[in-house]
Amino acid sequence: MTAINALRTSTSGLNAQATKLSGISNNIANSSTVGYKRVDTQFESLVLEGSSSGSYSMAGTQANNRVEISKVGQVQYTGTDTDIAVNGTGFLVVNETSDSDGKYLATRAGSFRPDAYGNLVNSAGYYLQGVKLGADGEPVDNAGDNNVEGLTTVNINNISVASAPTTEMRTWFNLPKTETGYANPPPDADSFVSSIDYYDLTGGTQTLTYRFTPRIPEEDGASDTNTWTLEIFDSASGDLSSTDTFDTTKRVAAIGMQFWSTGDYAGTIGAIWDESGALLADADFLTQQTTMAAAGSAPVLSGVPNPATYGATAASPSTDYGDTDNLAAASVLGTYDSETGVLTVKVGVQGGYEGYDLPITIGTFNSFEGITQLTGSYQETKVEKDGSGFGLLERVSVEEDGQVIATFSNGKSRAIYELKLAVFPNANGLNPVSGDAYEMSLAAGAVRLLQPGDGAAGTTSGASLESSNVDIGTELTNLIETQRAYSSNASVIRTADQMMEEATNLKR
Template identity: 45%
Template sequence: MTLLNAINSALSGLNAESQRLSAISNNVANSSTVGYKKTETLFESMVLNGTASSGSNLAGVHGINRMDIASVGQMETTGITTDLAVNGNGFFVVNTKADNSGEYLASRAGSFRPDASGNLVNTGGYYLQGIQLDSAGQPVTNATDSNITSLGTVNIGNLQATASATTKVTFNANLPSTDISDWSTTSTQAQTAHTSSVQYYDALGNAQTLTITFQPVFSTPTTPTANTWNMVIQDTAKIPATAATGTISVWGTDGTSPTNSLITTTGVLSSSNGDISGQAKLTFNGAGSTSSSQPAGTLSAVDATTSIYPVGTAPTYDSTTGDFTITTGAGRTLKVNVGVLNSSAGMTQYAGAYSATKIEKDGASFGMLQGVSVDGDGKVIASFSNGSTRPIYQLELALFTNPDGLSAVSGGAFAMDPAAGVPRLFKPGQGPAGATEGGALEGSNVDISTELTRLIQTQRAYSSSATVIQTSNQMLDVANRLNQ
């Protein structure tokens, strides 16, 4: 190797270490950048004429920068629901344009926020892509394994929950058995009544109230009918101008005869609770029941009463489902589930105080968007002011055979180069794809201590190459002075 070759090799060393220094500097500068992937400088020796057996054909070193894209950074919890991270393999699919007319890119930078139009965009200016879902949670469009173009920008603007009418109410209660066995013989005493209110929603989302009243059934003012209760359901959707007439098995406060109208006395039926939508006689298995299929205290029969119905049709009871079907004040059918027969999961008659044990209903009033969140399988869930929630988008993660073959672009995104392989879409948490984490971000995969160690190594290597050049120059000077 000549002195000039030595100088050239040392110069290539200076260039390679300068390139490595640039990579280290960029890594340190982006050590706090969300989703940043560190750059490593690899060194490759150079040889002239294909062989270095003689040593004279060595031509120094060449630096190659390569991003470590496949390496995952540390997860950081933010508490902001639109911040997203991937715990495992996969990249979010983003687009440079909100209308999807731009380029589709891959990114792990999940700091998304809604813009003025409600589009979720990250700090790099890239728009999050997903599959839009309809009101039933089904995809509006289908995305196959590699059908990137079927995805659309996730938009949460102008979302609202439409009102939905209540179709079913579940009401279970325990009616005290002592209300019948301990009945007073004083004829002037009014009968015991237990009342509960259940809210439901009509077709326009207005809140209405069902008032359910239970009273023991008596054949005379002082003679109870064993284990039998009268149930009357009133609906505020229609308040009668005058009390409904007809035979209702409720005794008046005078204790002399059954009344033929709604009683306004406190503790019994009142027209202010609305029109009667349903009435039934509930019979329970008595204390003497020993059958395992008919446990004591459980409901044994529900006999719908059809005498008084100002609107709609007479109620029915389905012993298979436990649904007591009534007609609301607005004329709509509504199922009130009181439980199946001979089951302790429905209406019961045990000792103790009256207690409503289960009240549930479907339906909702009109609601405005309150926020969005993302679950582990990539569903974007919208929450509304009426308490309802529904999925609005399904995120898909892009996976590549060689993720390190992606080309970095500004803003923490990567172009889908052929060197990375054909992108394949997976739902988060399925197959090789990692799960999504809402309220979290993936930090940079840069380790500062490692970069500082490399910085010291680079400085020493650079100084050594400079020393080689200085020594070679001195030797050339000696050779030049030989002719003087």
């Protein structure tokens, strides 16, 4: 190799080390940048000419900086709900504009904050994209899992309030068995009363008042009747100007209930009379009661007992369990489904408005999971209901499956967006742009949008960020090596220059 070739080779070495130095300096400068991917410098030798004999003419080296896109950084908890980190494979999808009309990009820089309009935007000015969900949790406009253009900017200002009516309720009670025996005087009319709130169609709070009245025998020494009347009064029904909780215009349910007194099912519901006018009963229970009534060892139940007289007196008492023509004086309300154990009542009935159906689970025949009549005190054993009142948006969080959850001041939560992760066959082929984002390119392959946690996609972590994948110790070591390599190349250039000067002096 001539001195001139040595100069050219070492000069390429200086340029290559300078290229590496620029990558190291960029890594160190961005060691604290969220989602930053380290620049790695790769060297390759240059050959001007080679031969089959193995001899070649060398021309030095050149360096290429490559971004280590697929190398993940450490996920750190931040406590800020709108921060998002990706655990594993995949990228968050962002857009250059809030209306999603700009270029779609991929990023792992998940430090998002709402702008003045509620759009989630990161520190680089890119807007987070997702699938908008309706109140039912289904996509509002689903353009397909692999359609990037079907995504829209995540906005948390378009969900400000929330309320939902109560559409189902589960109420279980224990009724004291001892109260269905002879008593003189009878217990107070309001001895067994409970009030349970529910939400109407506008999110307002209303109250259902349950009143249980035992049917007691008319004479001392008679056996327990094991029979009760259940009335339910609705604060949103009937005469709203009345302050009487038990105003008959507010009554939305009035049914008769009879319980097993012996056997394996003692204390459970055996029969119910509802507004259909039919006796609903377990077959074995009906056989037992009919037999006992014929023998005079059990009281005859004639429809729904009248709570006004504790059921001791009813209009035209009947000895036929199948006779439902003569019920108590009180109107019978509510439809019972013996298969599901649901009593359906109409609430909000007033004026010309018919109200709406509210199914209330009270239990099936022969089941202890429902209203029971056991020895003991009167008490509510279970109260469950859905629905919610008026509530303001309090916070937004991100789940592992990519769902953006809105939590309201009424304690209710629901998903408002679903994030998708962009997965590429060759993530390192993406084209880096400013702001730690990447353009989708042919070299990266076709993008697939996957729900976090599905297939090759990683999961999302809310209130967390992925830190830079730069290791400062490694970069400082590389800095020292680069400095020495640069100095060594400079030394070669000085030596070659001296040799050329010596050769020039030989001509003089």
